[in-house]
Amino acid sequence: MVLRVREQQVLGEPFEPGLGRCARDRIDGLPGPTGPEGSKVRRPGARDAVATGFARASRRLSRLSRRGEGSSLPGVVAEALSPGFVARRAAALPDGVIVVSGTNGKTTTASMIGAILSHAGVPTLGNDTGANLRQGIAAAFVGARAGARRAVLEVDEGVLGTMVPALRPRLFVLTNVFRDQLDRFGETERVVELIRRSCDRLPEGATIVANSDDPLLRFALDDRPHVTFGVRLDPDGSVREGAASAEPEICPRCGETLVYERRAIAHVGRARCAGCSWGWTPPDVEVRVLHRRGLCSVELEVEGTAFTLPTGGVYNAYNAAAAIAATKLTGIEPRTAIAALRGFRPRFGRTEQLVVDGRKVWLTLMKNPGSADAVIQEIAGDPELGAVVVAVNDAAADGRDVSWIWDVDLERLATTGVRFFPTGVRGSDVGVRLKYAGAQVERVRREPLDAIRAAIGLTDPGRSPVVLATYTAMLEVRAALSGRVARLMDRPA
Amino acid sequence: MTRFTAGSHSGADPGLLIVHLYPDLLRSYGDRGNVLVLARRAEWRGISVRVVGITRGEPIPPGADLIVIGGGSDRVQALAGTDVVERRGVMADLVAGGTVVFGVCGGYQLLGHRYVGVDGGEVAGLGVLDVTTTAGPDRLVGRVSARASFGGQAFDVVGFENHAGRTTIGPAAAALASVPKGRGNDGRDRTEGAVQRNVVGTYLHGPVLPSSPGFADALLGRALARTRDHVELPPLDDRMEEAASLEALARGR
Numbered sequence: 169m170v171l172r173v174r175e176q177q178v179l180g181e182p183f184e185p186g187l188g189r190c191a192r193d194r195i196d197g198l199p200g201p202t203g204p205e206g207s208k209v210r211r212p213g214a215r216d217a218v219a220t221g222f223a224r225a226s227r228r229l230s231r232l233s234r235r236g237e238g239s240s241l242p243g244v245v246a247e248a249l250s251p252g253f254v255a256r257r258a259a260a261l262p263d264g265v266i267v268v269s270g271t272n273g274k275t276t277t278a279s280m281i282g283a284i285l286s287h288a289g290v291p292t293l294g295n296d297t298g299a300n301l302r303q304g305i306a307a308a309f310v311g312a313r314a315g316a317r318r319a320v321l322e323v324d325e326g327v328l329g330t331m332v333p334a335l336r337p338r339l340f341v342l343t344n345v346f347r348d349q350l351d352r353f354g355e356t357e358r359v360v361e362l363i364r365r366s367c368d369r370l371p372e373g374a375t376i377v378a379n380s381d382d383p384l385l386r387f388a389l390d391d392r393p394h395v396t397f398g399v400r401l402d403p404d405g406s407v408r409e410g411a412a413s414a415e416p417e418i419c420p421r422c423g424e425t426l427v428y429e430r431r432a433i434a435h436v437g438r439a440r441c442a443g444c445s446w447g448w449t450p451p452d453v454e455v456r457v458l459h460r461r462g463l464c465s466v467e468l469e470v471e472g473t474a475f476t477l478p479t480g481g482v483y484n485a486y487n488a489a490a491a492i493a494a495t496k497l498t499g500i501e502p503r504t505a506i507a508a509l510r511g512f513r514p515r516f517g518r519t520e521q522l523v524v525d526g527r528k529v530w531l532t533l534m535k536n537p538g539s540a541d542a543v544i545q546e547i548a549g550d551p552e553l554g555a556v557v558v559a560v561n562d563a564a565a566d567g568r569d570v571s572w573i574w575d576v577d578l579e580r581l582a583t584t585g586v587r588f589f590p591t592g593v594r595g596s597d598v599g600v601r602l603k604y605a606g607a608q609v610e611r612v613r614r615e616p617l618d619a620i621r622a623a624i625g626l627t628d629p630g631r632s633p634v635v636l637a638t639y640t641a642m643l644e645v646r647a648a649l650s651g652r653v654a655r656l657m658d659r660p661a
Numbered sequence: 662m663t664r665f666t667a668g669s670h671s672g673a674d675p676g677l678l679i680v681h682l683y684p685d686l687l688r689s690y691g692d693r694g695n696v697l698v699l700a701r702r703a704e705w706r707g708i709s710v711r712v713v714g715i716t717r718g719e720p721i722p723p724g725a726d727l728i729v730i731g732g733g734s735d736r737v738q739a740l741a742g743t744d745v746v747e748r749r750g751v752m753a754d755l756v757a758g759g760t761v762v763f764g765v766c767g768g769y770q771l772l773g774h775r776y777v778g779v780d781g782g783e784v785a786g787l788g789v790l791d792v793t794t795t796a797g798p799d800r801l802v803g804r805v806s807a808r809a810s811f812g813g814q815a816f817d818v819v820g821f822e823n824h825a826g827r828t829t830i831g832p833a834a835a836a837l838a839s840v841p842k843g844r845g846n847d848g849r850d851r852t853e854g855a856v857q858r859n860v861v862g863t864y865l866h867g868p869v870l871p872s873s874p875g876f877a878d879a880l881l882g883r884a885l886a887r888t889r890d891h892v893e894l895p896p897l898d899d900r901m902e903e904a905a906s907l908e909a910l911a912r913g914r
Contacts (some may be wrong), residue, residue, distance in 0.1 A: 350690060351802050351823055355734035412693050416686050416737050423740045425685075562912065568804065569821035571866040574694030593912075596905035600871045603901055604697050612904070 216257070219250035223310040240299045243306030254302070255334040257309040263290065263318035265335045266494060267328075269363065270343030270385070272539045273487045274300065274322035276479075276518050277343055280491035280509060282320045287508030288500045294320040298518075301327050305335070318498075325359050326352065328366035336371045341494045342378040343486065344436060345385050346538035347415060349567040356415060360388045367392060377494050379486065380451040381436045387420035387446070397493040398451030399432050399485045402458075411435075412575040413537030421446040432482050433542045453493035453502075457485050462550040463519055463530055463543070463634070475506045479514045483542040519543070524649060527624045527632070531645060534558075534636040536567070537575035547634055548580050554631030555623040556581055558602070559592040559616040559641035566638040570594050573601050582607035587626060589633075591619035592641045616641055617648040675888040676709040677881075680725045683733075683741050684714040687767055690823075692731025694868035695765065698877050699727060706894055708885070717744040721751060725760050727884040732766030732866075735778065742784035745771055752787045759887035762789060762860045763880055765869065769854065769862030770794040770826050779825075790860045791831035797848070800825045803914045805843030805865055807853050809876060812883045816875030819909040820865030822853075828864075830855050837863055842914055859883055872905040 223242035246253045258265050268278040275298040285292045293312035295304050300322045308321060323331045332340070342363060347356045367376060367389070378389050380396035414435035417426045424443030431437035440447030459467040463480040470492055477488055492505045514520060520531045530547075534540040547553050558578075562568050582588075582605045590598035595612040602609045610626075613619040616637065623633040637645055681696045700710045715721055717740070721728070733741065756762060764772040773792035776784040802823045809818045818838060827847040830836060836846070837854030845853040845864070854863035861880065863869060870877040878894050885892045 347689060351821070354800050354802075354823070354825070355689075355736075357734050357736050412688060416688070416733065418686070418737070418740065569690060569823060569866055571691035571694070571821060571868050574691030574697070574868055574871070575688070594905075594908060596901060596908045597872065599901045600905045601694070604694070604701050604871065612901075 215250045216246075216253055219246045219253060220310050222246075222249055223307070227307070227311070240301070240303040240307055242310040243299075243303035243308075246310050247303065247306045254306050254309060255336075257312075258319060258335045261317060261319055263498070264338040265319045265321060266339040266341065266498075267332065267335055267337035268320070268322045268341045268343065268490075269325055269328055269366075270341075270379070271325070271346040271348045271359065272535060272542070273343040273483060273490070274298070276484065276514055277341060277487040277490045278320050278322040279514070280487055280512060281341070281494050283512050284491055284495045284500060284505045284508040285318060285320065285498070288495075288504055290318055290498075291316045292318050292320055295322060298322065300324040302331065305331060325362050328362055329369075332366040332369050336374075338371075338374055339494050339497060340367065340370055340374060340376045341490055342376065342385055342389075343490055344379050344382045344538075345388075345415075346413075346434070346536050347572075348536040348538075351568045352564070356384070360384055364388050375497055377490065377497065379436070379490065380449065381432060381438065381486075383417075383420055383426060383435065383439055383448075384415060386448075395453075395493060395497060396449075396451040397453040397455070397486075397489040399482065399489055400454055400456045401430060401432055401482065402456065411541060411577060413541040413577065419443060419446055432486070433545070434538050436486075451489075451493075453489055453496065455485050455489035455492065457482060460546065462546050462552070463521075463532070470502050470506060473503060473506055475510055477509055478512060479519055481519065481542060481546045483539075484514075484519075522649060524620055525624060527627075527629075529620060529624065530632055530634040531642065532634065532636055533642050534576075534638055537572050540576040540636060543634075543636060544577055544580055548584060552631050553584070553586055553634060554627030555587045555589060555633040557589045557591060557616070557619045557623050557633055557635040557637075558598045559619065559635060559637040559645065560590075560595065560598050561593040561638050561640045561644075563593075563640045566640050570597050573598060576601075578602060578605045578607060587623070589613065589619040589623045591616045592638070595619075615648075616645045620645065674709055676711060677703045677885060678722060678724050678726050679710065679712045680721055680728045681712060681714045682721070682728055682730045682768075683716050683744075684731075685716050686737050686741050687731040687733040687771075689731070689733050689737075689767070690866045691868045692729075692765060692768075695731070695763070695870045695877075696729050698868075698870040698874075699729070699881060702874070702877055702897065703881055703885075705897055717741070721748070721755065725755060726887050727880065728755070728760060728762045730762070730764040730768030730771060732768055738767045738771070738776070739784055741767075741771065742776075742786075745787055746785045749785075749788050752789050756789050756858070756860055759859060761880055761884040761887070764790075764860075764862045766824060766864055766866065769864060770828065772860060772862045773828070773855075774831075776826060790855055790857050790862055791833035792828050792855050792862065793831070794826040794828045796825050797827045801844035801848050801864075803843060804909065804912055805840055805845070805853065806910050807838035807840045807843065807845075807865075809838035809854070809873075811837065811856055811861055811876070812879045814875065814879045814882075816873065816879065817906065818863075818865060818869055818873040818876050819906050820863075820867035820869040820873070822864045823866065824864050828855070828862075833857055837861060867909070872902055872909060874899045874902045 223246040226245045227242040282294045293316040295308040376394035380398045419441035422444040426439040429438040438448040456469040532543045590612045599612045770776045772790040773786045777795040779796045834855045834857040836852035840853045
């Protein structure tokens with residue numbers, strides 16, 4: 169029998185697998201072999217090595233059995249066989265850990281930081297596939313090649329409380345805060361509070377790196393030193409006032425209405441309070457957006473150097489700004505970071521270009537209204553947009569409450585006259601949403617791949633369908649295509 | 662503040678004026694969907710619709726037929742609360758004049774007398790619905806299906822609840838629905854939402870109206886009756902909505 173384990177999405181609670189004895193205090197109370205439970209684990213080094221062996225075997229089994237991507241299971245095995253495994257492995261890294269958290273952009277930002285470090289010759293390990301709960305993080309250590317000096321790990325906001333003390337990061341990179349999975353978090357303010365509390369648990373000498381264009385995040389960090397990054401758009405990012413995907417645009421200090429000088433994505437931009445004096449200040453690292461080419465690429469400028477980032481979107485300008493700011497703190501000059509980013513490829517469903525039945529298809533992850541609108545603002549005017557597949561599931565990882573699809577600016581795409589293909593477990597909800605958006609809606613198909621094929625069939629050659637998929641829908645698409653995708657396409661220049 | 666204008670008043674037709682209260686503040690989960698569905702379903706019956714967004718400090722237009730209030734976080738709801746107390750008199754007059762008021766989640770709580778927070782602090786409500794809400798120790802979260810009645814019509818509703826508040830219904834109001842699946846008003850008495858004449862509150866997101874077209878039409882019918890002697894809403898093609906409702910019903914809690 170092959171163990172089938174999924175990452176459980178429970179706020180702040182560690183995953184308790186059938187195998188597991190990885191209770192919260194085992195990591196928090198075990199900074200290393202000499203920790204309070206050190207006597208119970210006589211030779212953690214040897215034990216970790218054995219655990220790693222079993223864990224790697226479990227990953228092969230998981231992949232062979234086609235049960236999963238093999239992202240998390242090894243972590244379950246490692247932590248079960250050797251409690252405190254993650255904390256010890258993190259402490260053993262000569263250059264320590266960089267943690268990336270926040271609502272949107274974690275995977276891509278962490279991946280960009282990893283690419284920059286690798287380019288600079290620093291051997292790194294990371295959780296590239298976005299498995300960002302305790303087990304996914306443990307799995308990253310299991311899968312690490314020997315000699316890694318630094319870990320770059322994205323961490324889900326809900327497990328920061330246990331993972332920050334275990335990982336003891338030297339850099340804590342915060343991307344943004346949007347409402348997301350409210351069935352799990354209750355309120356966006358709760359996520360801000362989780363981030364604030366985890367800042368209190370950072371080890372001495374750690375540096376916080378945060379997005380200065382996000383009012384909620386910025387206010388949460390107002391009372392503590394941190395390095396900031398931001399994005400400058402000339403002209404404005406063509407974001408409409410008061411987009412439904414935005415958080416309420418009110419001053420986090422006094423509650424008055426925020427006045428925007430510029431908007432980049434939803435509520436992210438340069439804002440100042442109409443009442444008190446609180447507001448935006450210039451970031452330490454600023455990335456300028458010079459020219460946008462849809463999902464393909466975006467031309468950026470940092471410290472006077474212009475370059476093309478081979479993945480598009482204002483949101484990727486933010487991810488690049490975060491990565492450049494973070495790696496600068498490790499001693500890597502922005503020009504080196506730029507050289508690495510010129511060859512960057514996005515990972516695992518985050519704006520990937522795939523080939524299905526010989527045709528190009530864009531696969532993008534839609535986690536919440538903010539991330540959906542960030543993609544929509546890039547594709548709405550694109551003459552090559554052939555069709556839109558909207559795939560919505562309602563598993564825990566997607567958010568069980570699908571109300572948020574009504575906050576996505578699908579009207580903006582509907583007005584272009586493009587055809588829509590609703591799909592997923594909640595495909596009919598998508599269909600209703602699109603009907604009231606006044607969109608041209610095709611019939612609902614349960615399976616995302618069926619919808620993608622139908623979209624391809626009705627798209628002129630020379631144009632491409634774009635798939636907006638929630639997390640588990642994105643995994644389904646990738647799994648269904650695994651036998652079909654020849655390889656990721658080379659990007660057009 | 663005008664969010665979107667779906668149409669305009671014209672000729673002898675009195676049209677339908679929908680006021681979306683605090684669209685910039687109370688919109689935590691798809692609340693604009695309810696407004697959109699009400700507007701479109703009226704337009705598809707040939708009724709001209711105007712939608713006006715009203716936020717803090719702005720007066721509610723006197724001819725409002727239907728007022729919709731969404732939900733928000735405690736922080737944001739408290740900000741709306743300071744504005745709400747100024748509107749108590751105006752709202753009472755509108756309700757007496759037949760304006761339909763529909764509140765969801767935080768908006769439902771604001772329709773009542775007060776909301777008592779975890780720390781015992783009180784946020785005063787509009788006082789047009791005889792309910793009182795007190796914050797509970799945990800949040801009631803999950804999928805809901807319920808049988809509701811309003812305006813002499815019974816219909817099924819599906820949605821998702823996510824609230825810390827426990828709402829108690831007073832003698833002047835009645836429950837909107839009974840909940841076979843879900844926690845409802847207080848997690849115990851199997852009731853969901855509340856109705857008092859033309860004022861309706863519910864905890865259901867979804868948003869609730871798109872996949873509960875019977876509910877949307879019941880609200881519309883009552884709102885149109887404010888200015889019309891005879892209201893007839895011809896049936897629409899609701900096959901997609903019904904499929905969505907069945908899809909939601911098939912999911913566990």
